Amino acid sequence: MLNNTSQILIATFSPWKNGKRMPTNGMVEPLVEYFSTRYKSVYLLDQPHPGSDILMPRIEVYKYGKLKKVQSSSFLISALSPLLAAQNVSATQVSFKLRDFLSVIDLVIGQKLKIDLFIGFESVNAIAGIFLKKVGFIKKVVYYVSDFSPKRYKSKWFNKFYLFLDKTAARYSDATWNVSEAMPAAREKLGYNMKDFSPQILAPNAFFRKEIKFLPLDKTKPFSIIYAGTLGLENGPDLAIQMMPQIIRRFPSASLTVAGGGRPEDEKLLKNLIKKLNLEKSINFVGFVPSNKELYSLVRKHRLLIAPYKAIRESVRWYADAVKIRMALACGLPVVTTQVPPNGKLAEKAGAGIITKDNPKDLANVIINIFSNKKTYLKMRKAAISAAKENTWENSYSSALNKMDLTN
Structure with missing residues (x-):
């Protein structure tokens, strides 16, 4: 059960242009607005999307709704810069996925954080959260999914790897938040035994x-x-x-x-x-x-x-x-x-x-x-x-947390 002293970590992405976060991002504003005004500490790990004009993940620390600190990932992650720069084109890039996974590990272990709820946008982030839960740094992990398709990539081996990551995240997280009910239905059509998966919770897109x-x-x-x-x-x-x-x-x-x-x-x-x-x-x-x-x-x-x-x-x-x-x-x-x-x-x-x-x-x-x-x-x-009228972020996230028994 979450309370007002709980610590939340959100790992997601944003395109960055001319030093500014673009609005077509991984739910940054609604996640920060909802959680930072309700809980003691919220850490936002914003991982720049390929094609952005910055490469290093940005860490924003909010205390009771106010932004208190902004920093970058550690020197360990910055060592990936030459590889990231070489592949900085707006498309799925393996080097950026590696950066995302490591940046979650780096932030939590490097700063010795104890996180009550981790929300990982996309499977790589969720899997990093699952690992950190296994070693005792995180209590609950949410796999947040905004895009899913059984045939996302033309390359057969790459698509199989993509589905493997999704299956792993959806199975071992504490809950999977899907923006559409068509997503768990598609997983079931792939032949997955959904009884082995985490609860599939609808968390639709919404508005303030x-x-x-x-x-x-x-x-x-x-x-x-x-x-x-x-x-x-x-x-x-x-x-x-x-x-x-x-x-x-x-x-x-x-x-x-x-x-x-x-x-x-x-x-x-x-x-x-x-x-x-x-x-x-x-x-x-x-x-x-x-x-x-x-x-x-x-x-x-x-x-x-x-x-x-x-x-x-x-x-x-x-x-x-x-x-x-x-x-x-x-x-x-x-x-x-x-x-x-x-x-x-x-x-x-x-x-x-x-x-x-x-x-x-x-x-x-x-x-x-x-x-x-x-x-x-x-x-x-x-x-x-x-x-x-009622299609609000507050309703979407409150309902999802309630279904996880994390709120009253």
Whole structure:
């Protein structure tokens, strides 16, 4: 059982650019906000993602909710710098995984910490925590999973190794926090005996309560649609662009905003597609939005969010918890999505979303139908607002801890 004198260690990741932590990170802000305001000491071990402009893990120490100290990993970890620098490209890098594992060991043993609860984001961190529990430094270990796929990597041997790490972490941790119920279901389909695994606990993505708000309808732009998220083509931003001519024929003032970052080649392809279809006046390509606050403010100004994930067999999106769908509801927007994301079904069940096929024609037809019937739209908007009310980080983490019998 945790109490207000408990010590918590969180090991996760962040991309760093120009000396700043990017918002697309491993739940850094909600984890720190939730735990640091409830427990005596919280240690954040932030491991820079490959492609960042810093290489060494950053240690932040919080005491009763206030940041008291910032330091880097020890000289032992810094010895890996030449190898890390040589492989510092945004992709899975074995050298960075080795750094992550060692940085957890280095922090806990090096500073002789006694940790009541360790939260390891991704399997390598969780396995390091499991080892430290075996030798007496940690009491409880959580394996926190935001991405999982039975076929994550094209290389067969590397994918088998990835699944071995996930299986080890999910089996020997004290609990596995999955952001989607599709994750434990996928493990079971792999033939695992789930009775041998740690409790599989749902800890969905969420928002701070202050972020869950919406604009009055008359403060939003009529017939406006937003795509907000990574620009990888597996997420369907090209489908969103290709559907617009059909929508514009029905609603000439219709507009699409494309907000998100990604690989330069994907961004170039999408911009060329906009030009090819003569949609420069109807599509606003805003690119990467640097903060969640700015992104949510932008989303709220629109009438509808589209999440057109492509039905690619080996996509991790079949198992993930699509943040953009939860963001739409938190901002008061109905959502149109495809059969891919698990929480698309939750939005549809709540009356706040519609699932359709992953092609421009079907996406356009659904949106035209929604915009053609004001009563339908208002009903979906009301359902979105209602569904998002309790989707808070406080509820997500409190529920997970309660299921572990760590809180009253």
